[in-house]
Amino acid sequence: MKNNSEKNCRNNSRQQILATAITLFAHQGFDKTGLRELAKTAGVNLAMVNYFFGSKNKLLTEILDIFFSQYVDIARTTLSGDDELSVKLERFILKAIKFFAENREFLIIAITDLHHEDEEIIGHKSTWARQMFKIVELEICHRLAEERNLKLSPKLIMPMLTSIMSSRFLFSPVMEQIEDNETYDMSLQRYAETITAIVLDGILGQKVLR
Amino acid sequence: MKNNSEKNCRNNSRQQILATAITLFAHQGFDKTGLRELAKTAGVNLAMVNYFFGSKNKLLTEILDIFFSQYVDIARTTLSGDDELSVKLERFILKAIKFFAENREFLIIAITDLHHEDEEIIGHKSTWARQMFKIVELEICHRLAEERNLKLSPKLIMPMLTSIMSSRFLFSPVMEQIEDNETYDMSLQRYAETITAIVLDGILGQKVLR
DNA sequence: AAGTTAATCAAACGTCTGTTTAATTTAGTG
DNA sequence: CACTAAATTAAACAGACGTTTGATTAACTT
Numbered sequence: 001m002k003n004n005s006e007k008n009c010r011n012n013s014r015q016q017i018l019a020t021a022i023t024l025f026a027h028q029g030f031d032k033t034g035l036r037e038l039a040k041t042a043g044v045n046l047a048m049v050n051y052f053f054g055s056k057n058k059l060l061t062e063i064l065d066i067f068f069s070q071y072v073d074i075a076r077t078t079l080s081g082d083d084e085l086s087v088k089l090e091r092f093i094l095k096a097i098k099f100f101a102e103n104r105e106f107l108i109i110a111i112t113d114l115h116h117e118d119e120e121i122i123g124h125k126s127t128w129a130r131q132m133f134k135i136v137e138l139e140i141c142h143r144l145a146e147e148r149n150l151k152l153s154p155k156l157i158m159p160m161l162t163s164i165m166s167s168r169f170l171f172s173p174v175m176e177q178i179e180d181n182e183t184y185d186m187s188l189q190r191y192a193e194t195i196t197a198i199v200l201d202g203i204l205g206q207k208v209l210r
Numbered sequence: 211m212k213n214n215s216e217k218n219c220r221n222n223s224r225q226q227i228l229a230t231a232i233t234l235f236a237h238q239g240f241d242k243t244g245l246r247e248l249a250k251t252a253g254v255n256l257a258m259v260n261y262f263f264g265s266k267n268k269l270l271t272e273i274l275d276i277f278f279s280q281y282v283d284i285a286r287t288t289l290s291g292d293d294e295l296s297v298k299l300e301r302f303i304l305k306a307i308k309f310f311a312e313n314r315e316f317l318i319i320a321i322t323d324l325h326h327e328d329e330e331i332i333g334h335k336s337t338w339a340r341q342m343f344k345i346v347e348l349e350i351c352h353r354l355a356e357e358r359n360l361k362l363s364p365k366l367i368m369p370m371l372t373s374i375m376s377s378r379f380l381f382s383p384v385m386e387q388i389e390d391n392e393t394y395d396m397s398l399q400r401y402a403e404t405i406t407a408i409v410l411d412g413i414l415g416q417k418v419l420r
Numbered sequence: 421a422a423g424t425t426a427a428t429c430a431a432a433c434g435t436c437t438g439t440t441t442a443a444t445t446t447a448g449t450g
Numbered sequence: 451c452a453c454t455a456a457a458t459t460a461a462a463c464a465g466a467c468g469t470t471t472g473a474t475t476a477a478c479t480t
Contacts (some may be wrong), residue, residue, distance in 0.1 A: 013457080029326045031241030035438060045459055049440060086414055112322050116239045117383065126387035135390050142411070153394035154406065159381035163373040171369035173327065177336035180341050184363035194366065202353070202412035204296055223427080245468060255429055260469060262427095 014052045016042045021059055027103035030060055030113050060109075061124045067106040068128035074099055075132055079139040085147070088139065090196050097165050097192040104169050111166055132158050165195060224262045226252045231269055236315035240270055240323050251343035258418055270319075273336045277316040284309055285342055287351040295357065298349065300406050307375050307402040314379050342368050375405060 020042035024033040035056060039046040053059040078092040100107050113121070139155040144150040168191060234243040246312060250258040256420035257361040263269040288302040310317050323331070347364040378401060 026328050028321040029241060029323075031239065032326065034436070036436080037472095046438095047440080047460090048458070051457080056438065083227075089413070094334065113239075116242065117237050118242075122383055122387065125384050127382045130388050134409070137392075148414075150413075151394060152404065153392075153396060155385045155388065155394070156378065156396070156401065159385065160374055160405075160408070163377035163380070164370055167369040167373035168366065170373070171339075173332055173366045174335050174339050175369065177332065178340050178365065180363070180365065182347075182363075184361060184365070186363060186366070191366065194362065195370070198370070198412065199408070199414045201415045202410045203299070203360075204358075204409065205411045205415035244466065246466075255427095257429070257466095257470080258427080266468065 013042075013044045013048050014116075017049055017052060017059070019065070022063055022105050025060070025063065025113075026108040030109065046075065057118070057120050060121065063106065064110055064121075064124060064128070066120075067103065067110045070099065070103075071096070072128060072131045072135070075135045079135055085140070086200055087142050089200060093161070093165060093196045093199060094192050096161075099187070100166055100169055101188050102180065107166055107169055111162075111170060129158070136161075161199070164199065175180060223252075223254045223258050227254060227259055227262060227269070228273070232273055232315050232319065235270070235273065235323075240319065243287075267328070267330050270323075270331065273316065274331075274334060274338070275322055277313065277320045278335075280309065280313075281306070282338060282341045282345070285345045286379040289345055295353050296348070296410055299410060303371075303375060303406045303409060304402050306371075307398070307405065310376055311398050317376055317379055323382060339368070344373075349353055371409070374409065 017038070021033075021038055024038055025040065035081065036046055036051050039049060049056070053062065058094045074095050075092060079088050081088065083091075098170055114123070136158045141152055141154050144152055182197050220410060232250055234248055234251065245259050246256055259266070259269065263272060281365075284305050285302060288305050289298050291298065293301075327333070328366065343364045346368045350367055351362055351364050354362055
């Protein structure tokens with residue numbers, strides 16, 4: 001109890017800053033969010049951000065770490081094992097999409113600030129990407145090569161899978177602006193199933209009259 | 211000749227600003243690129259940017275227009291007609307990927323600054339997305355529904371196709387940091403073929419011993 | 421050659437940026 | 451209660467931001 005309240009007190013401002021940063025970075029972008037706005041929204045003093053995180057960049061990398069460590073973990077647990085490749089992929093896609101849906105804001109920050117040439121950020125991301133690379137290489141690409149003589153690089157598969165799974169969440173701000181007269185089932189469950197089916201069997205390979 | 215030099219002179223600075231902006235926005239991001247840096251790199255006076263384009267935002271929307279108008283045009287020309295759906299899709303993917311490769315910088319600007327809640331930018335993008343929506347709905351989704359009883363929303367198909375085709379180019383800054391001991395054929399032609407095959411037949415639906 | 425329009429320029433506008441400092445408050449320990 | 455360390459604060463730092471202004475130069479028309 002004492003230890004708890006102690007840590008709560010110590011980390012209260014820190015946590016508040018982190019949570020607020022995730023929301024603001026995702027909605028406005030990292031660069032468009034000023035530290036003053038962030039501090040005011042989080043209800044803390046401006047200097048607290050640099051006090052707890054060192055710099056704005058460090059705050060971003062900490063957010064990236066939270067996201068990527070979970071994403072890598074999902075890939076590791078769902079893709080390892082001796083199951084059929086289709087089973088593993090289905091497991092991975094389903095779980096990853098649910099993770100993306102529950103962490104939209106993380107996803108947006110992690111993916112859309114992906115290209116900036118900031119050495120600090122790129123280097124940080126590539127550390128996580130390297131881990132994903134190895135998992136995908138071992139569990140997907142080697143299996144495709146052995147079982148189907150399909151030589152595909154993890155550098156192709158990994159971005160492709162991540163992109164296709166996250167497309168719904170990244171495009172949503174624009175898609176919401178478009179009126180749609182026909183009604184489609186766009187539930188998350190159906191979305192995950194559809195993406196899985198397309199990745200496994202393609203648009204044309206799916207069973208007719210499904 | 212007179213007309214040419216006239217227009218050349220008039221548009222020289224303007225063109226220079228536009229070309230420089232595309233490079234800088236793509237490499238550093240829109241927000242990280244200041245107008246002073248842009249003007250200096252382009253070799254023009256700072257005030258010229260607002261003189262020719264009105265504002266920094268307008269400069270961005272003009273860049274987006276150049277990209278999206280071509281992208282919509284590619285979709286329209288490759289997807290319309292009475293050919294088989296697989297033929298149309300193959301045509302579209304091949305051409306779009308080549309277009310992306312030749313306009314990487316445009317692509318990065320158009321896609322990665324996609325989520326920012328700036329009303330001006332989002333509204334502008336949704337205008338183009340609406341055109342893509344109609345083409346994809348008419349030429350892909352309706353055909354899938356009629357021929358295969360597959361009810362898929364254009365709001366799913368369009369972001370998915372765009373994401374999967376652009377994944378290579380968007381992830382490249384991070385992927386380049388990863389050393390790869392095995393050698394894969396990553397030529398553009400092979401990339402386009404692979405993406406086409408995966409979209410049409412999925413990862414598992416492809417012919418063994420291909 | 422005079423008049424008109426477009427293009428270029430340096431300079432300043434007010435505001436916001438991330439970061440640091442030093443003083444102050446708060447809380448926990450002996 | 452005194453001591454120590456962590457947390458919080460207001461204030462200032464130097465610089466960058468997008469945009470505007472008014473003067474000046476260049477080019478084209480009549």
